[in-house]
Amino acid sequence: MNTKEFNKALTVTSPPHLKNPETTHTLMFDVLIALIPASAWGVYTFGFRALVLILLSMAASVAFEAAYQFFMNIPVTVKDGSALVTGLLLALCLPVSVPLWLPVVGDFFAIIVVKQIFGGIGKNIVNPAIAARVFLFLAWPDHLSRFTSPGASLPLFANVPFPDTVASATPLAALKTGDMPADDLFDIVLGNVGGTIGEVSSVMLIIGGIYLLVRKTVRWQIPVSYIGTVALLSFVFPRMEYTFNFVALELFSGGLLLGAIFMATDYVTSPVTRSGRLIYGAGCGIITVVIRFFGNYPEGVSFAIMIMNLLVWYIDMFTRPKRFGGVEKNAGK
Amino acid sequence: MKRYSFKGGVHPPQNKNTAGLPVVDMPLPEKVYIPLSMHIGAPCEPLVKVGDSVFKGQIIGDVKSGLGAPVHATVSGKVEAIKVSTNAAGQNTGYIVIQNDFEERLSPDITPSDKAPEEYTIDDVVSAVRKAGIAGMGGATFPTYAKLQSAYGKIKYLIVNCAECEPYITVNHRLMLEHPERIVNGLMLLMKVFGLSRGYIAVEDNKLDAAEALESAIEDPDLIDVCVMETKYPQGDERQIIYALTGRELTSGHLPFEVKCLVLNAETVAAIYNAVIYGMPLIERYVTVDGDCVAEPKNLNVRLGTPISELIDYCGGLTSEPHKIICGGPMMGIAQWDINAPVIKGTSSVIVFSKNKRKRFSFNPSCIHCGRCVGHCPMHLMPNYLYAFAKDGQLDRCVEFDIMGCVECGSCSYDCPADVPIVQTIRAAKGKINEEQRARKAALNKTFVVPEKEDESKKEGRRVEH
Ligand code: SF4
Numbered sequence: 021m022n023t024k025e026f027n028k029a030l031t032v033t034s035p036p037h038l039k040n041p042e043t044t045h046t047l048m049f050d051v052l053i054a055l056i057p058a059s060a061w062g063v064y065t066f067g068f069r070a071l072v073l074i075l076l077s078m079a080a081s082v083a084f085e086a087a088y089q090f091f092m093n094i095p096v097t098v099k100d101g102s103a104l105v106t107g108l109l110l111a112l113c114l115p116v117s118v119p120l121w122l123p124v125v126g127d128f129f130a131i132i133v134v135k136q137i138f139g140g141i142g143k144n145i146v147n148p149a150i151a152a153r154v155f156l157f158l159a160w161p162d163h164l165s166r167f168t169s170p171g172a173s174l175p176l177f178a179n180v181p182f183p184d185t186v187a188s189a190t191p192l193a194a195l196k197t198g199d200m201p202a203d204d205l206f207d208i209v210l211g212n213v214g215g216t217i218g219e220v221s222s223v224m225l226i227i228g229g230i231y232l233l234v235r236k237t238v239r240w241q242i243p244v245s246y247i248g249t250v251a252l253l254s255f256v257f258p259r260m261e262y263t264f265n266f267v268a269l270e271l272f273s274g275g276l277l278l279g280a281i282f283m284a285t286d287y288v289t290s291p292v293t294r295s296g297r298l299i300y301g302a303g304c305g306i307i308t309v310v311i312r313f314f315g316n317y318p319e320g321v322s323f324a325i326m327i328m329n330l331l332v333w334y335i336d337m338f339t340r341p342k343r344f345g346g347v348e349k350n351a352g353k
Numbered sequence: 354m355k356r357y358s359f360k361g362g363v364h365p366p367q368n369k370n371t372a373g374l375p376v377v378d379m380p381l382p383e384k385v386y387i388p389l390s391m392h393i394g395a396p397c398e399p400l401v402k403v404g405d406s407v408f409k410g411q412i413i414g415d416v417k418s419g420l421g422a423p424v425h426a427t428v429s430g431k432v433e434a435i436k437v438s439t440n441a442a443g444q445n446t447g448y449i450v451i452q453n454d455f456e457e458r459l460s461p462d463i464t465p466s467d468k469a470p471e472e473y474t475i476d477d478v479v480s481a482v483r484k485a486g487i488a489g490m491g492g493a494t495f496p497t498y499a500k501l502q503s504a505y506g507k508i509k510y511l512i513v514n515c516a517e518c519e520p521y522i523t524v525n526h527r528l529m530l531e532h533p534e535r536i537v538n539g540l541m542l543l544m545k546v547f548g549l550s551r552g553y554i555a556v557e558d559n560k561l562d563a564a565e566a567l568e569s570a571i572e573d574p575d576l577i578d579v580c581v582m583e584t585k586y587p588q589g590d591e592r593q594i595i596y597a598l599t600g601r602e603l604t605s606g607h608l609p610f611e612v613k614c615l616v617l618n619a620e621t622v623a624a625i626y627n628a629v630i631y632g633m634p635l636i637e638r639y640v641t642v643d644g645d646c647v648a649e650p651k652n653l654n655v656r657l658g659t660p661i662s663e664l665i666d667y668c669g670g671l672t673s674e675p676h677k678i679i680c681g682g683p684m685m686g687i688a689q690w691d692i693n694a695p696v697i698k699g700t701s702s703v704i705v706f707s708k709n710k711r712k713r714f715s716f717n718p719s720c721i722h723c724g725r726c727v728g729h730c731p732m733h734l735m736p737n738y739l740y741a742f743a744k745d746g747q748l749d750r751c752v753e754f755d756i757m758g759c760v761e762c763g764s765c766s767y768d769c770p771a772d773v774p775i776v777q778t779i780r781a782a783k784g785k786i787n788e789e790q791r792a793r794k795a796a797l798n799k800t801f802v803v804p805e806k807e808d809e810s811k812k813e814g815r816r817v818e819h
Pocket residue numbers: 729730731732733734736758759760761762763764765766775776779
C-alpha cells in the first residue's frame with residue numbers, strides 16, 4: 021500500500037475516539053417535542069390567536085439570536101434549538117390576550133439581555149424564558165394578569181386588552197382570596213380553565229414530562245422534589261378544610277407543572293449533581309408555596325425558579341461529590 | 354447471578370464484532386521493527402549491532418537500571434538497522450529493525466524450567482517475568498515484574514482482569530474461550546507463589562460463554578471465583594474492578610497493593626505462565642483488527658514489531674479512506690499518524706475508522722451544564738468545572754477540584770452532548786501541573802541539595818510521578 025498517501029489522510033486526536041450521538045441539538049428538540057401536547061391544547065382551548073403568539077415568539081427568539089451573533093461576528097448557533105425552546109416557553113406562559121408585540125419584547129429581553137450578553141448558551145445564570153416572563157410581569161402587570169375563559173376565541177388584531185371578552189378568574193386567584201375555585205377539579209386537570217396558553221392542561225404537561233423522563237432528557241430529581249415539596253407543604257398547611265382537594269388544586273392549577281417539568285429542569289440553570297437537583301427542586305417548592313400563601317401574587321413559580329437559579333453554583337459546591345478513594349467499605353470481605 | 358459493578362460509567366455501543374472469530378496466526382512479516390521502549394520506565398539500550406544475527410526470543414535491548422523491561426527479537430534473522438524515529442506519543446524512540454530469515458531459530462537461552470510447580474518462589478517468578486520482558490498487556494504497559502515484586506506479601510486479593518470493557522476489542526474474550534487453561538494455570542501459579550488460597554477472575558456479563566469456559570477449566574471451584582461484572586465502561590479500570598469486587602476505593606496516585614489487591618490483565622497472566630514454566634519471552638500477542646474501514650475484521654496472533662499496515666492488509670485491506678487508526682480501544686487508545694507503526698506489548702487492537710464514524714456537531718462547544726459528565730465520572734469528579742477552570746488557566750483551582758484524580762477514561766467526553774473536549778483539556782492541564790511541580794522540585798534541589806545527592810533525588814521524583 022502507498023503509505024505516504026494513507027498517512028496524509030490520518031487524523032491524530034487525543035482519545036476518546038467515540039462519541040455518544042446525542043447532542044445539545046437533539047436534547048433541545050426532545051424538549052420541543054415534549055411541549056407539543058401542551059401547546060396543542062393551548063391552541064385548541066384559546067383559539068387561533070394562541071397559535072400566532074407561539075409561532076411569533078419562536079420566530080422572534082431565533083431572529084434575535086441569529087441577528088445578535090451575526091452582528092457580533094460570532095458563530096451563529098441557532099441550529100442548536102435552544103432559542104426555539106426559549107421562544108416557545110415564553111409564549112406558553114403568557115395569557116392569550118396579550119398584545120402581539122409583548123412576546124417580541126420578551127424574546128428580546130430573554131435572548132439578548134439574559135442569554136447573549138452573558139456569553140450565549142450555557143453561560144446565562146437565570147433561565148431566559150423565566151427572566152423574560154418576570155420582566156414582562158413587572159413591566160406590564162395588567163397584560164399578564166388578564167386571563168381569558170377557555171373557548172372564547174379572540175380576534176388577532178383588536179383593541180387590546182379586549183374590553184368585551186370574558187375575563188376569568190384562574191383557580192389560583194380564587195384560592196388566593198380564600199375561595200374554592202368555581203371550576204371542578206376534573207376541568208382543572210384536563211385544562212378547561214382560564215390561565216396562560218401552556219399551563220392549563222396538567223394532563224398534556226404530564227404526557228410531555230413522561231416523554232422527557234423516558235428519553236432521559238430530564239432526570240426525575242427536579243420535577244419530583246419540586247412537585248413533591250409543594251404537595252407536602254400544601255398538605256401540612258392547608259388553606260382550607262378540604263385538604264386533599266386543596267393539595268390537588270395547588271398542584272394542578274397555575275404554572276407549577278409547566279415550571280417544574282420544563283423550566284426548572286433547564287440544564288444551564290440547574291445543578292449538575294443528583295443531590296443538588298433534589299435540594300434545588302425542594303427550594304423551588306418552598307419558595308413557590310411561600311409566595312402563593314403569603315405573597316402579593318397568586319403565582320410564585322417564576323420567582324421561585326429565578327431565585328433558585330441564582331443559587332445553583334452554591335448548590336453545586338455544597339453537593340460536590342466525594343472523590344473516589346480513601347473510603348474502605350465492606351473491608352474484610 | 355450477582356453482578357458486580359461501580360458507580361458512574363457509560364455504555365458506548367460494544368461492537369464486539371469479532372467475538373465469534375477464532376484467533377488466527379498471522380503469517381510472519383518480512384521485517385520487524387522493535388521499539389526500544391514499549392513499557393513505562395526507562396528505554397532499553399540496544400545489545401546488538403547492525404549486521405548481527407539474532408535468534409527468535411533473544412534479548413536485544415535492556416534497561417541498565419531502574420524500572421523497565423527488556424525487548425526481544427521476535428523473529429530470527431539479521432539486524433538490519435538501529436534507528437531513531439518518532440512514536441505515536443510524539444517521543445523519539447529507538448527501533449531495532451530485524452530482517453526475518455524465516456528459519457525460526459529459537460534462542461538457546463530459552464529452556465523450560467525444571468522445577469516442580471510447588472517449588473517456585475517469588476524470586477523465580479519475578480526474575481523469569483523480568484527476563485521475559487512482560488509489561489501490562491491491557492495497554493498500560495507497566496513492567497509486570499515490578500508490580501509483582503511490590504505486591505508480594507501485601508495482598509489478599511489477586512484479580513485477573515478479563516473485563517475487556519473497551520468497545521471492539523475481543524482478544525481476552527477469545528483467549529478465555531480458546532485457552533481458558535492458560536489463564537487458570539497462570540492464576541494458580543501466582544496464587545501458590547503469593548500464598549493465597551483464593552483468586553478472582555473478573556468477566557463482564559457480555560461474555561458469559563467465556564465465564565463458563567473458565568469455570569469448566571477450573572478444577573477446584575473453591576480456589577478460583579469467576580466474578581461476573583455488569584457490562585459498562587470503564588469496568589476494566591483497575592480501580593473500578595477493585596471497587597466492584599472488594600468495595601475498596603483506591604485513590605489515584607496510589608497502587609493497588611495499598612488496598613491489598615493485585616490486578617493483572619488476562620493475557621499478561623497467560624504470558625507470566627509461559628515465561629515461568631517454559632521460559633518463553635513475550636514476543637507475540639493477540640490483536641483485534643476491526644473498524645468500519647476494515648474489509649474482514651479478524652483476531653490475529655501477531656509477532657511484536659509487525660507494522661500495523663501488514664495487519665490491515667492481511668484483513669483484506671481497507672474499504673474506504675481511513676480517517677483514524679487507533680492502537681488500543683476507541684475510548685483510551687492512541688491515534689496513529691503512521692500506518693507503519695509496529696505492534697507493541699500494549700497493542701490489544703488496531704481499529705480503523707472512516708470519516709463518518711466521528712462527526713463533530715459543533716465547532717464551538719459550549720457546556721450546557723447538563724451534569725452528565727458529573728454523573729458518569731467513575732472517579733466522582735466534576736469534569737465540567739475542571740474543564741472550565743483548565744480552559745481558563747486556573748490550575749490551582751483545578752488541583753483544588755482533584756484534577757489529578759482523573760484517570761483519563763474519557764467517559765465524560767464520550768457522553769457530553771455539547772461535544773466539549775473535557776478529558777482532552779484535563780489531560781493538557783494535568784501535564785502542565787506536573788511540569789510545574791517538576792520545575793519547582795528542580796529549583797528546590799538546586800537551592801538545598803548538595804551536588805552528589807542531586808541525581809538521587811531527581812530519580813526519586815521521577816518515580817513518584819509515573
Ligand atoms: S474526569 Fe477523568 S476520570 Fe472523570 S470521566 Fe472524565 S476522564 Fe474519566
